[in-house]
Amino acid sequence: MSFSRIMQIIGIILVFNALYFGIARDSMKTEVLFLFVGGMIFYVGRMFEGTRK
Numbered sequence: 001m002s003f004s005r006i007m008q009i010i011g012i013i014l015v016f017n018a019l020y021f022g023i024a025r026d027s028m029k030t031e032v033l034f035l036f037v038g039g040m041i042f043y044v045g046r047m048f049e050g051t052r053k
Contacts (some may be wrong), residue, residue, distance in 0.1 A: 004048035011042025 018034030021027045 002049070004045045007048065008042050010039045011040075011045060014041060016037030023053030 014034050015038040018031045018038060021034060022031035
């Protein structure tokens with residue numbers, strides 16, 4: 001498994017954590033923070049994947 005795939009998986013996990021914090025903990029600030037960080041990590045993983053092909 002490549003580094004870019006691992007980064008994408010970490011980004012998706014962070015987005016799922018954001019949904020958990022938004023629904024179960026009712027913390028909008030933490031939810032938006034995790035959504036942003038997870039999205040950026042996923043996007044960086046996609047950029048790394050694109051440069052390897």
